[in-house]
Structure formats: C-alpha cells, structure tokens
Amino acid sequence: EDQVTQSPEALRLQEGESSSLNCSYTVSGLRGLFWYRQDPGKGPEFLFTLYSAGEEKEKERLKATLTKKESFLHITAPKPEDSATYLCAVHRYSSASKIIFGSGTRLSIRP
C-alpha cells in the first residue's frame, strides 16, 4: 500500500540550530516528491519538487534531497520565521490525481 510517513511529528529548535526533517515513502512508480510549507490557518505553499534519487534542490536555508526510499528537508541556521508545518507528498505514475500526503512535521524555532 502506498504510504508517506514524516518524522518527527514536531521539532523545536533554537535559532541557528540546524536539523533535518524526514519523509519516508513507499509508492509504486514515483512521479514526483513535493515539499510544502503550511503556516497556521493557511493553505500549503509549494517549496520543491524532486523527481529522481540523488536530486537536490535549495532555497534560502532549506535544502531537499531524495533517495529511493526517503527525502530529507535540511534546514540550516533556521530563523523564527521558518516556523511552520512542513508537508511531504508523493505523486505516482498510475494516476493523475493520486497525490499522497504525509501528516507533516511542525517546526518551531525559538529566538
């Protein structure tokens, strides 16, 4: 069965303390893996798409990487404004609509 698991559920860091969020997936035929950021009371906002193992993408303090079984979202020297829930989602080849979301990691950065 297709599945996306994110860990940890919640992460509290001090400003400047780097860390990584994990997204493990099992899906038959990965078409793309997405990372989204969601602020409280708002819809998810797109960050990255990764297509194949070994691919990496960066945006400011965030870097996303992909292997055949998992993806990491590395956050380097985070700031309080990076506090949000980070969602991982996978899209498989067999269906235009089948995008499976993980339940997210709530990231909190203390000043």
Next chain:
Amino acid sequence: DVKVTQSSRYLVKRTGEKVFLECVQDMDHENMFWYRQDPGLGLRLIYFSYDVKMKEKGDIPEGYSVSREKKERFSLILESASTNQTSMYLCASRPGTVGWSALVSEKLFFGSGTQLSVL
C-alpha cells in the same frame, strides 16, 4: 501569481444542513482538487476534477459531491452535514498533464482553506 480563492474562511453549520464550499482559480488550470485536513491524518483527497463536468472520487468521497460547470470554479457540496465533517477544507488546482508535462509532476496551488464547524 496563481490565485486560488475559497469563498469562506470560517463556516459554522448545523447538522443536516446542505453546505456549499466554493473555489475559484484564475490560471486556467484543468485539474482541481478538494482535500480535507485533520490533525494527525494529513491531507485526504475527497474529489478531483480533470476537466469541466468531469470528476473522479478520491479516498473519502462519502457524504460529499462536487460540481464543475465552469473551468475556473469547483464546488464541494455536503449533502447533509454531520459533526464528523468538521474539518479544514482545502481547494487546490494545477495545470493538466498533456504531452511532455505528463512526464513531470506539476505542483499544486492551494487556497487558504475553509474551517468548517458542524454543530
């Protein structure tokens, strides 16, 4: 920038009422989605539409229906609201997958969500 607009930010309804949630996108996207988001469960797909008047059931369609009479508008209907339909509802859109774009995965553009409470 693509804009996906959901008509209500907060909605309070009574059990048994018929509820309409409206979503409009301004980028001529073929695909539109309705998700619900509950704590610990992530986003779950209710319905998907890949073209005007075309729809496909998602993972949790029971108790819901949809309407897509125009390309830019996708409506979610709760036929008879129940307390277990209290949730955050998110609408999303993206371009259709034709030709080269069928080989890549297009990102979703989300609305701000509607927090529905059914009492």
